[in-house]
Amino acid sequence: MIICLFLGLLAIPIYWLDQVALRPSGGNWITLDFRGLLFWTYIIFIAIHVTLSSIAILLFPGSGILRAHFGSMVVSLILLVTGFVVYGKLLQLQLMMDAHEMRTRTDTAICAATCPNSNRLCSFTDWSERSAVPVRHCGFVLCEFACFKLRADFL
Numbered sequence: 001m002i003i004c005l006f007l008g009l010l011a012i013p014i015y016w017l018d019q020v021a022l023r024p025s026g027g028n029w030i031t032l033d034f035r036g037l038l039f040w041t042y043i044i045f046i047a048i049h050v051t052l053s054s055i056a057i058l059l060f061p062g063s064g065i066l067r068a069h070f071g072s073m074v075v076s077l078i079l080l081v082t083g084f085v086v087y088g089k090l091l092q093l094q095l096m097m098d099a100h101e102m103r104t105r106t107d108t109a110i111c112a113a114t115c116p117n118s119n120r121l122c123s124f125t126d127w128s129e130r131s132a133v134p135v136r137h138c139g140f141v142l143c144e145f146a147c148f149k150l151r152a153d154f155l
Contacts (some may be wrong), residue, residue: 052076
């Protein structure tokens with residue numbers, strides 16, 4: 001209990017350090033404000049640590065409190081870093097999916113605007129990573145040729 005209380009009280013100086021060290025800075029037109037990054041990372045770490053140490057002390061009462069706290073600190077740090085990495089990868093994947101969706105919408109709009117059979121389905125649905133040739137689904141050969149010719153002009 002004393003260790004958790006000490007770690008909780010340590011959040012106060014970390015908050016002030018965070019406010020001073022990470023205050024807004026930058027050039028004339030870009031201002032970077034990272035206040036809260038250090039503090040909230042510490043708070044998340046403490047929340048994970050308190051949860052894990054409480055579970056460890058209840059499950060392994062004979063192993064010692066200090067050993068349980070140090071072990072849960074290591075596991076908490078590993079979980080925190082893993083969470084940040086996974087979140088970054090998921091964010092990167094979401095951005096790639098949004099870019100692909102935007103590219104597909106743009107290609108569909110360009111194809112529909114130039115297709116002689118505009119009432120027919122004519123769109124680019126996928127791009128091959130090995131070549132610059134789009135995989136198309138078009139209603140007619142004439143429409144397919146017009147869409148491919150237009151796309152080739154942009155390349």
